[in-house]
Amino acid sequence: xxxxxxxxxxxxxxxxxxxxxxxxxxxxxxxxxxxxxxxxxxxxxxxxxxxxxxxxxxxxxxxxxxxxxxxxxxxxxxxxxxxxxxxxxxxxxxxxxxxxxxxxxxxxxxxxxxxxxxxxxxxxxxxxxxxxxxxxxxxxxxxxxxxxxxxxxxxxxxxxxxxxxxxxxxxxxxxxxxxxxxxxxxxxxxxxxxxxxxxxxxxxxxxxxxxxxxxxxxxxxxxxxxxxxxxxxxxxxxxxxxxxxxxxxxxxxxxxxxxxxxxxxxxxxxxxxxxxxxxxxxxxxxxxxxxxxxxxxxxxxxxxxxxxxxxxxxxxxxxxxxxxxxxxxxxxxxxxx
Amino acid sequence: xxxxxxxxxxxxxxxxxxxxxxxxxxxxxxxxxxxxxxxxxxxxxxxxxxxxxxxxxxxxxxxxxxxxxxxxxxxxxxxxxxxxxxxxxxxxxxxxxxxxxxxxxxxxxxxxxxxxxxxxxxxxxxxxxxxxxxxxxxxxxxxxxxxxxxxxxxxxxxxxxxxxxxxxxxxxxxxxxxxxxxxxxxxxxxxxxxxxxxxxxxxxxxxxxxxxxxxxxxxxxxxxxxxxxxxxxxxxxxxxxxxxxxxxxxxxxxxxxxxxxxxxxxxxxxxxxxxxxxxxxxxxxxxxxxxxxxxxxxxxxxxxxxxxxxxxxxxxxxxxxxxxxxxxxxxxxxxxx
Numbered sequence: 001x002x003x004x005x006x007x008x009x010x011x012x013x014x015x016x017x018x019x020x021x022x023x024x025x026x027x028x029x030x031x032x033x034x035x036x037x038x039x040x041x042x043x044x045x046x047x048x049x050x051x052x053x054x055x056x057x058x059x060x061x062x063x064x065x066x067x068x069x070x071x072x073x074x075x076x077x078x079x080x081x082x083x084x085x086x087x088x089x090x091x092x093x094x095x096x097x098x099x100x101x102x103x104x105x106x107x108x109x110x111x112x113x114x115x116x117x118x119x120x121x122x123x124x125x126x127x128x129x130x131x132x133x134x135x136x137x138x139x140x141x142x143x144x145x146x147x148x149x150x151x152x153x154x155x156x157x158x159x160x161x162x163x164x165x166x167x168x169x170x171x172x173x174x175x176x177x178x179x180x181x182x183x184x185x186x187x188x189x190x191x192x193x194x195x196x197x198x199x200x201x202x203x204x205x206x207x208x209x210x211x212x213x214x215x216x217x218x219x220x221x222x223x224x225x226x227x228x229x230x231x232x233x234x235x236x237x238x239x240x241x242x243x244x245x246x247x248x249x250x251x252x253x254x255x256x257x258x259x260x261x262x263x264x265x266x267x268x269x270x271x272x273x274x275x276x277x278x279x280x281x282x283x284x285x286x287x288x289x290x291x292x293x294x295x296x297x298x299x300x301x302x303x304x305x306x307x308x309x310x311x312x313x314x315x316x317x318x319x320x321x322x323x324x325x326x327x328x329x330x331x332x333x334x335x336x337x
Numbered sequence: 338x339x340x341x342x343x344x345x346x347x348x349x350x351x352x353x354x355x356x357x358x359x360x361x362x363x364x365x366x367x368x369x370x371x372x373x374x375x376x377x378x379x380x381x382x383x384x385x386x387x388x389x390x391x392x393x394x395x396x397x398x399x400x401x402x403x404x405x406x407x408x409x410x411x412x413x414x415x416x417x418x419x420x421x422x423x424x425x426x427x428x429x430x431x432x433x434x435x436x437x438x439x440x441x442x443x444x445x446x447x448x449x450x451x452x453x454x455x456x457x458x459x460x461x462x463x464x465x466x467x468x469x470x471x472x473x474x475x476x477x478x479x480x481x482x483x484x485x486x487x488x489x490x491x492x493x494x495x496x497x498x499x500x501x502x503x504x505x506x507x508x509x510x511x512x513x514x515x516x517x518x519x520x521x522x523x524x525x526x527x528x529x530x531x532x533x534x535x536x537x538x539x540x541x542x543x544x545x546x547x548x549x550x551x552x553x554x555x556x557x558x559x560x561x562x563x564x565x566x567x568x569x570x571x572x573x574x575x576x577x578x579x580x581x582x583x584x585x586x587x588x589x590x591x592x593x594x595x596x597x598x599x600x601x602x603x604x605x606x607x608x609x610x611x612x613x614x615x616x617x618x619x620x621x622x623x624x625x626x627x628x629x630x631x632x633x634x635x636x637x638x639x640x641x642x643x644x645x646x647x648x649x650x651x652x653x654x655x656x657x658x659x660x661x662x663x664x665x666x667x668x669x670x671x672x673x674x
Binding site: 066068070071072074075077078081082096097099100101102103104105120121123124127128 | 403405407408409411412414415418419433434436437438439440441442457458460461464465
C-alpha cells in the first residue's frame with residue numbers, strides 16, 4: 001500500500017511549536033511507517049520523518065515571510081498531483097485545495113477535515129464528495145450537508161507524555177491566544193478561584209492579546225509564557241490542577257485537551273463542539289456551561305483520579321488506534337479490507 | 338479551433354468599472370468570436386459575452402464579500418480543468434494558479450502574464466515554462482528568467498472611444514488610487530502648472546487616499562470623482578489637455594494610457610516600465626523623468642496633433658491587431674499555422 005500523505009505547509013511537519021494539522025499528519029505518518037506502510041510525506045523541505053520526504057516548498061509560510069503562501073501552496077499541490085499515479089491513495093491533510101485536482105487523477109483521495117472554518121468553504125467540499133472520501137475528526141464536526149467515510153478521532157503517542165500523578169495547585173491554559181480559545185474566560189475564572197494560571201500558546205489575535213492577556217499578565221498569579229515545545233511543554237501539561245478550556249467556538253477536536261489528559265491533568269471545558277465526545281464528564285474532567293460552573297468544577301477537581309484520566313487517553317486516543325482506523329479505511333477504499 | 342478562455346474572478350468580465358485583466362479578457366474573447374473562433378469563456382456567472390459562458394462562480398469576489406476568493410478560485414479552476422479535453426487550447430488570463438494543472442491535462446495552455454506582482458511568484462512560472470506558453474504584454478515586462486512565446490500588446494476597440502479634437506485646458510488622472518499610479522505626483526504637478534486636475538479611479542490604498550488625495554480634493558482645481566464607467570468614462574478620457582501618468586512602478590502595460598490616446602488625449606508619463614513602448618515621445622505624448630520635466634511637457638502639449646494621437650492607437654493598439662496576434666499564436670502552438 002503506497003500512500004502519498006499531503007501535509008499543510010503553514011508549519012513544519014512535525015511543527016516546532018504550534019501546528020495541529022501538521023502534528024496529526026506527522027503522528028499518523030510515523031505510525032503508518034512503523035506498521036510497514038509505504039508512505040511518502042509531501043511537506044515543507046525542513047520536515048522530519050521516517051517516511052520518504054518529498055517536497056518543493058523550501059520553508060513553512062507561517063515561519064518564513066519570504067514564502068508566499070498562495071504561490072507555494074499551488075507548487076506543493078502541483079508537485080504531488082503531477083505524480084499521483086505512483087500512489088495507491090492520497091491522504092490529504094491540507095484542507096480543500098487538493099479537491100480541485102480530484103477529477104484529474106485516478107488515485108483515490110482521503111481528506112481529513114480538520115475543521116470547518118466556516119460554511120464559506122463548503123463549495124469546495126460538497127461538489128467533490130462523490131470523488132473524495134471525507135473523514136471527520138469528531139462526530140460533532142460533521143457538516144450536515146456532507147457525506148463522510150468515517151469519524152476518526154486524533155490520537156497521540158502516550159509514551160511522549162509523562163504522567164504527573166500530583167499536578168499542582170495552579171490552573172493551566174493551553175492554546176492560541178484568540179477569542180475562540182477563551183484565554184479571557186480562563187483568566188476571569190482563575191482570578192475568581194484565587195488560583196494562579198499559566199497560559200501557553202502563540203498569539204493569533206494581537207488586539208485580543210493586548211486587551212485581555214497582556215494587562216492581566218502580572219507574572220505572579222496570571223503568567224503568560226508564549227509558545228513552548230519539547231520537555232517544557234510536557235512538564236507544563238502535567239503540572240496543573242486542571243486545564244481550563246473555556247472555548248467560545250465549536251472546537252472540532254482539541255489536541256491540547258487530550259495531551260493534558262495524557263499527562264494526568266483533568267480538563268474543565270465548555271460544553272461545545274467535540275468537548276462532550278472527548279471528555280468523560282466527572283471522569284476525565286468536567287463539562288460546563290457557565291463561568292460559575294467552571295469555578296465550581298475547579299473545586300471538584302479533587303474528585304478526579306489522575307491515573308484514570310491518563311487511562312482514558314490510552315483507551316480512546318492513542319496514536320495506535322488512530323493509525324489502525326486509517327489503515328482500515330484505506331483498505332476499505334482500495335477494496336483490500 | 339475550440340478555445341477555453343479562463344478569466345480572473347475578481348471582477349465581472351467585462352468589468353463594471355475597474356478590472357484590467359477582465360477587460361482584456363473580454364475584448365479578446367469578443368474579437369475572437371467575431372472572427373468565428375469557438376470560444377467558451379470561463380468567468381463569473383454574471384459575466385456578459387457573445388462567447389459561450391461557462392462558470393460556477395456566482396459573483397466576483399472583489400464585488401461580493403460573501404464570495405471567498407480562495408474557495409472560488411479553486412472551484413473555478415477545477416471546473417475548467419475537469420473538462421480540459423473538450424478544448425484545443427486553454428488561454429489562461431488569471432495568473433499562475435492554472436499552471437498547477439498543466440501536468441495533468443494534454444490541452445496546451447497559453448498564459449497572458451498581466452504583470453509580475455513580484456519575484457515571489459516566479460516559482461509558479463519558471464518550473465512550468467516547458468509546458469505553458471507565456472505571452473508578455475510588453476517587452477519591458479518580460480522577466481529575464483522566463484521563456485516567452487510572444488509579446489502581444491493589449492488592444493482596444495477604437496470605435497468605443499469618441500475622438501475629442503479639442504480636449505480642454507484641464508489635466509486628467511486615470512487609475513487606481515495607490516502610490517504606484519502617482520496620484521500624488523499628478524496633484525503636485527497640476528498645482529505647479531496652475532491647471533485643474535480631474536482624478537478618476539477606485540481607491541485601492543485607503544491610507545494613501547486619505548493622506549494624499551482627500552485633503553487636496555477641493556472640488557475646484559483638484560477634483561476626485563471616484564470610479565466611472567460608460568459614457569461618462571469615454572467623455573472624461575477625451576476632454577483633457579493631457580493624461581498625467583506619473584507612475585512609481587514599472588507598469589507592465591497601462592490600458593488607460595491607450596484609452597486616453599484613442600480619445601485624442603496626449604499622455605505625459607514617467608519613463609518607466611512599458612511607457613517607452615506605448616508612448617511615441619513627442620507624437621502621442623511625452624516621456625519624463627522628473628516633475629520639472631512633466632511641468633514643461635504640460636506646456637508643450639500644444640505641439641501634439643490630437644488626431645495623430647488617435648491614429649497611433651489605430652495603427653498599434655487596435656483590438657483587431659491583438660486578436661490576430663493571438664490567433665497566429667494559437668495556430669503556431671496547434672501546428673495549424
